[in-house]
Ligand SMILES: NC(=O)C1=CN([C@@H]2O[C@H](COP(=O)(O)OP(=O)(O)OC[C@H]3O[C@@H](n4cnc5c(N)ncnc54)[C@H](O)[C@@H]3O)[C@@H](O)[C@H]2O)C=CC1
């Protein structure tokens with residue numbers, strides 16, 4: 001008899017399941033994946049909140065492990081029906097070395113792929129990034145682009161380089177024979193800047209504003225638009241892609257999908273003010289208060305200070321040459337590929353996403369005082 005969704009109880013593995021996005025994917029699976037029998041949460045740092053999830057009907061298995069350790073990955077993957085691979089070093093601030101970023105994001109992804117092949121797991125959803133595309137080193141804008149838009153994706157920074165290489169490995173692995181003789185089916189999801197509950201950079205901006213008496217100072221022109229996407233909708237897209245990858249393998253296998261929703265196109269700073277404003281902060285200046293060349297100088301100075309101080313202390317300011325370049329380059333997506341290929345529609349409206357984020361920032365801010 002054909003397995004019905006109720007009867008079919010599957011094993012899912014989420015790598016990086018205790019991260020900002022990963023936690024939302026874990027919770028979304030528990031709420032909205034009826035086929036789930038066991039949920040394996042694999043992360044280098046396990047969150048205490050996992051314990052509260054173990055009282056439900058789905059078996060939640062917390063696995064402390066490192067994606068750079070192939071044997072640990074293989075043990076976690078063995079027997080899984082699908083792997084959602086979100087684990088990664090999201091570092092554009094110079095915390096980790098380029099080698100470490102590559103080791104985690106590229107070799108870690110290679111280990112996940114090989115584990116699927118060796119153990120017979122057929123379905124792999126990879127969390128890629130908009131940064132695989134851009135902004136490129138030439139500062140070319142990407143304006144309302146989609147998955148087919150021609151764009152010179154040229155990178156030098158270790159983070160986008162690692163994400164681009166990892167994504168390529170995942171897409172090239174599509175169709176490989178896994179243990180048992182069936183084909184591996186992969187796809188990659190490319191979120192733009194994710195926001196929502198748990199976004200540490202948003203929390204850092206809020207705390208910076210509190211320290212400055214409620215003021216934030218505009219550094220980027222309002223005309224530079226950045227596409228952003230709510231974490232709950234990114235999580236939902238992952239759940240849906242993981243579910244549909246099996247039914248629509250021929251269409252979805254080897255494909256990339258930008259993550260999108262109804263969030264408005266705004267400059268990075270103006271978008272953040274959608275949440276920080278209701279929390280009492282004000283953005284000073286209709287135009288940047290400092291000339292761009294001063295920002296370039298300050299960013300370079302920060303990079304020099306980080307290098308000089310590294311033997312003594314880790315100095316990781318928000319402003320560095322890379323973050324300034326990214327913040328200063330328009331990058332917005334306009335696409336419906338995920339909707340066409342696997343029926344994705346945002347689960348959370350812009351209004352709901354905004355309200356949820358404001359409530360979180362307020363709670364995070366009050367805990368800081
Ligand atoms: N935050 C954003 O705006 C965007 C993030 N992404 C991607 O989404 C994914 C998740 O990112 P975030 O949730 O923002 O980052 P995060 O840093 O909050 O979460 C990453 C998780 O991976 C885990 N991890 C790191 N190295 C590991 C290792 N060696 N072994 C096992 N676990 C390890 C961390 O402990 C953490 O829980 C990443 O792949 C990132 O590239 C893509 C686009 C935008």
Ligand SMILES: CC(C)[C@@H](O)CC[C@@H](C)[C@H]1CC[C@H]2[C@@H]3[C@H](O)CC4=CC(=O)CC[C@]4(C)[C@H]3CC[C@]12C
Nearest residue numbers: 090092129131192193219268318319323324326327
């Ligand atoms: C100090 C000012 C110049 C301030 O505006 C800097 C903001 C800067 C920290 C952010 C601007 C754009 C962000 C990046 C963007 O959202 C794309 C990303 C995709 C990812 O996969 C990971 C995060 C990030 C690189 C994101 C990081 C923070 C910004 C650079």
